Amino acid sequence: MVQAGSEERLDAIDLALWTYSDDSFLPHGKRADGNCEHQPVYLTVYDDTPNGAGVRFLVDGASATTFEGFVRIVYLFDGHDPEAVEHARAQWKAAKAAGCTVGYWQQNSDGRWEKKA
Numbered sequence: 001m002v003q004a005g006s007e008e009r010l011d012a013i014d015l016a017l018w019t020y021s022d023d024s025f026l027p028h029g030k031r032a033d034g035n036c037e038h039q040p041v042y043l044t045v046y047d048d049t050p051n052g053a054g055v056r057f058l059v060d061g062a063s064a065t066t067f068e069g070f071v072r073i074v075y076l077f078d079g080h081d082p083e084a085v086e087h088a089r090a091q092w093k094a095a096k097a098a099g100c101t102v103g104y105w106q107q108n109s110d111g112r113w114e115k116k117a
Contacts, residue, residue: 001042001053002028005061010045013059017041061087067098079106 004010010030017026028041036042036050047065049056054071058064061084064073075091077084096102105113 001044001049001051001055002057002059003044003046003062003064004059005045005063007045009060010043014043017043058091063087064091064095067095067100073100 002013004013014030017028026041028043029039030043039051042051042053049069056070056073057076059076067073073095075088077088079085092102103115103117106116108114
């Protein structure tokens, strides 16, 4: 599942997944599309997981209020945005307090990703 921080961002993700490239289509749907439990990739701004997804991506300032039922939770944020960094730190602390194993990756000056923790 992909949880966005706003309806506008969710609509942008939905549009990109429909139109990005004919040879890389990713089946997906939103609550308004119906059949949420059958969506291979469920897009939402809510905390629900009707398709039983094991991996949850949070983008654009979305917050997790529960960590149960997921194999992995991935926060994507702009490391150059101080507010986004503070939000990610708060989410890190909440996940750690909930007993999750936490780690993070950071892009270096060469554009490569390095595991930091």
